[in-house]
Amino acid sequence: MFKKYIFIVCFFIVCSTSFCQNEEIANEETFILSGTIFDEELLKPIGKANIEISGGSYTTSSNAGDFRIRARIGDELIIRSDEFETVYFTIEDEQSLRLLVKKSGFVTKNKSGRVVSTGKIQIEFFPKYIDSANLFLKKDAKKSIEYVTKAFESSQSSKLNNRQNAIAYETLGDINSYWQQHDLAIENYKTSLESRFNIDVKIKLATAFKNNKNYQESISLYKDILIDNLSPYQSVIVYEGLGDVFKEINDTANAIKFYQEGLTLANEHIITPKITDLNSKIGEVFANSGNISEAENYFGNSLELAESQNKKRALTEQNKVADFFNTTRNFDKEIELRTKTLSDLESLGFTESEEGFSDDLSPQRQNYKIANAFVAKDQYEDAIPYLEKSIEEADAKEDLVVEKDATRKLSEIYRDIGEFDKASESYQRYVELVDELYIKKEQELSQAKRFNRDIAIKQNRIISLESERNINESRYKLIDQNQQLIVKNDRVQKWVIVSLIALAILLLFIAYILKKNIRQQKYANNQLALKSLRSQMNPHFIFNALNSVNSFIAKSDERTANKYLSDFSQLMRSVLENSEEDFIPLSKEISLLEIYTKLEHFRFKDKFEYEITVDKNLQVDEFLIPPMLLQPYVENAVWHGLRYKKEKGMLQVAFAQKDSETLEITITDNGIGRKKSKEVKTENQKKQQSKGMGNIKKRISILNEMYKDKVDVVIEDVFDNGEGTCVKLIIKKD
Secondary structure, three states, X not given: OHHHHHHHHHHHHHHHHHHHHHHHHHHHXXXXXXXXXXXXXXXXXXXXXXXXXXXXXXXXXXXXXXXXXXXXXXXXXXXXXXXXEEEEEEOOOOOEEEEEEOOOOOOEEOOOOOEEEOEEEEEEOHHHHHHHHHHOOOXXXXXXXXXXXXXXXXXXOOOOOHHHHHHHHHHHHHHHHHOOOHHHHHHHHHHHHHHOOOHHHHHHHHHHHHHOOOHHHHXXXXXXXXXXXXXXXXXXXXXXXXXXXXXXXXXXXXXXXXXHHHHHHHHHOOOHHHHHHHHHHHHHHHHHHOOHXXXXXXXXXXXXXXXXXXXXXXXXXXXXXXXXXXXXXXXXXXXXXXXXXHHHHHHHOOOOOOOOOOHXXXXXXXXXXXXXXHHHOOOXXXXXXXXXXXXXXXXXXXXXXXHHHHXXXXXXXXXXXXXXXXXXXXXXXXXXXXXXXXXHHHHHHHHHHHHHHHHHHHHHHHHHHHHHHHHHHHHHHHHHHHHXXXXXXXXXXXXXXHHHHHHHHHHHHHHHHHHHHHHHHHHHHHHHHHHHHHOOOOHXXXXXXXXXXXXXXXOOOHHHHHHHHHHHHHHHHHHHHHOOOOOEEHHHHXXXXXXXXXXXXXXXXXXEEEXXXXXXXXXXXXXXXXXXXXXXXXXXXXXXXXXXOOOOEEEEEXXXXXXXXXXXXXXXXXXXXXXXXXXXXXXXXXXXXXXXXXXXXXXXXXXXXXXXXOEEEEEEEOOOOOOOEEEEEEEXXX
């Protein structure tokens, strides 16, 4: 009896498995077959044709000749219409079809007398390539553009039709827009609209104008779109876009006005995601304008709505509201919200690469911000664990930016609570991270250059492909017209010449745009390089200064240590304040240099005296100078010239105005000289010198490239025996 039950159970399992497998096979065999029907002679689409699968599905073609029908490989496709003979076709693969039918003429029949085909049946690869381009759009820009190129090449006719051309250029615009190449996106969206009008592409063009900072063009186009017949969702998108533009140009009244109109429409039609987005954006505008109570109301709405949508949207909104609480100094609420965000991220299994999450939502960034909130409340002990967690997570995920910031903040906290050894250790790690980040930024710059160059080449490939097709089409038309209408030969030749001239002008214009884009990219790269170089301060002085403080404390000379640390803090504050500027007033640089030289003299009183003179005729507020330009030269003079001198040396810094447009700065010391300095330096000192002076040379080189020989530097010996060094800097006003 028991065996009988086992047999019955096994029988049902086998039958069920077989049934499921057969069902899966049946489902896998079916697919959606798409195609287009054209008149072979006129190349016009044929609508309302009857399309059916023998013994299966049925549909009709649209006015554009398009159709979609469920089918299997091996099915017989039947196309009927009173405009042409019935076509029978056996489906051999899943590619799209392009059917060129004849209204009259020779008809092929089989033995039973049935028409096999009245025209050509072409496999249409275009939609497959476009689908592949969209699949790789956010993953691999180069591969995505390659598929668009294949889509252009796939058309078996002389050129793409208007619908295909519009789709291809819209896809290119989407790729450019996602990878922040907004100028290219604008051109591609325009080309798409020239081929075929599409309201969604028009909205994308207005958004691209906004992203490219063409604000007036964006406003004008958005308002023009409002006149068109829009769906409620499209209207909300346009109102939101107008609000975004006015928010960018700090027009608070208009930003709120258009956001409110979009919110009203979204509420009427229950467009929930946009209700959340618009509440959030209105809250941001009110917060930026200082209307805290209104901002709190709208942020409260957006937070509640986001939590009812999904966790990812809720997390994004929590982070935004937490930032708002930070700006209003409501640190308790900020800490509470960020702690909840960390818990939610952990429950979701957050990963850095997950789509939909910004970098600001990473656990290491949230821990860092919580620590900052505790610091703002003077709760240093509470902040330390969060900073340590932030550093640990940032290190594990190779997030050098957050790791650097958190390490610096930890060093400052240890310094403020009097744990100077830990402060020094953390600061040393911070300096190492700055160096690593600089190397990483250089690599990213190189990769960005390569990426933009590759994208430009692929974009040009598509333009060239279209140009080649236009030229070939012109050539074919010319040959045909020469054969049929000799009389019109002159007119055709003129048309070809005009086409070639227009093409040449177009290519020249494209070359100009590319050159302009490359120049702009190079300028942006130089700006980033300058920022990276400015962010690096030679740690040689900092560590020795901290050691001096430790020495004073060890000797119980707290008064001297406090005075030295006060001047040192003032110098650091000035350095940090000026770190984001390309140029600062000369008066600030002189003040900074005086503090620095004072500190060095404080440490080496028995080694040198110094004198900083400013010509009374020098207009210090009229000249701008790169921040921390002079410090490395003064440091070099003290550490490698005067420090090794047996008798007491002299350091002189002089500021003079050569003429109304030129500033001359001279840094002179009577130290042991460059040659002897190299002989007495250790290997470690040589590395420090090479790096410090190397950075200042890079800065001057980049500045001269950007501002056309802004700074000129001459270094020479003072005495014939090689002792003493004179550094002369010539700086132009403009």
